[in-house]
Amino acid sequence: MCDNDFDKYIAAEADGSQAYYRRELAKLDAKNKQELKCLVEKMNNAGCPASFSWAFSEVTEGIPQFARYLILKELHRSITDVEEGLSCAEDFTEDIESLYQTAAGAVGEDHIKRLLTAYAKGIVGTLISLIDDGNLDRDRDGISWSLIQTDAEGTPTGQIIEGLHEDFAEFDKM
Template identity: 30%
Template sequence: MVDQLMASDDDESRYIALVERFRQFGCGNAEGWARSEIDENIPQLARFVFLRQLWNLVITPEAPRRLNDYAGPNDDGRGGALRRIKECGVASNDLLTIVREAQIDVIREVASILDELNTLDSQYDGIRWGLFEIDDNDCPTRPIDCLHESVDDEDVIPRPQDRRTNG
């Protein structure tokens, strides 16, 4: 009984700390994510942060500068496509929408690839990977899986005020 009470107190302390961490990252349902981590032993904070970092890579209407990086020819021979597209009369907002949707599709596909390792063709036998939470010694602990379940969660998608500067 005493062990259960101590575990309960430890869980409550962890829960409070997790709620605060989720809130620091702008999570609207911090309590739900934290409760799931405690009750189900799912590394929800690591999952949330990983997905949020992916979403931070997506271009936004509030930060279209990254799109302009492709406006002129670059030293590596890339570029110029944006200039040619604009010369054809394509509105910048339309192009931004296309690029954004393509980036979001990539995020969803990355989540699926990480989640669906067991569905690979037989030619990939013996090849395995995974996404894990790691400890202070960089050793894997809990797997971060089922990303596809949370990839489109409104809490994971950064609001403009939560978004880090992305270019």
């Protein structure tokens, strides 16, 4: 694998980052370059528009960026799929469809969908903070929690997935 294999990805990066990536890529051994190439391909297949920079960070810094991307992608999908959210809400509020239709009739379906999407972003943002921060009363309670990456069979890899809040706000722009 030669560095030219990454030229199209580096060219897509911001001008200020291109020299950095070329310099740092030259420092990687063949094994890491192959790992980077495979990870970029997997992230591209998953729809990640910033696949090279995220994959580079995972390979060079050990940050589980692919897992972070997949989690944020699914959370974002859940936020923007109002119909699925309403369907899930039926498990907790039997008359949710009637409530939705009443609200949509009063202010318009577009407005109510925008409201529900914004509300879902707030809830998910709070959940992400809860996951990232763990138990704020850990000293009192003696426990906390983390989100752990697993392999395809569900076996924990030991890698903690954190910092979701860092990319959550930007995910709409991806």
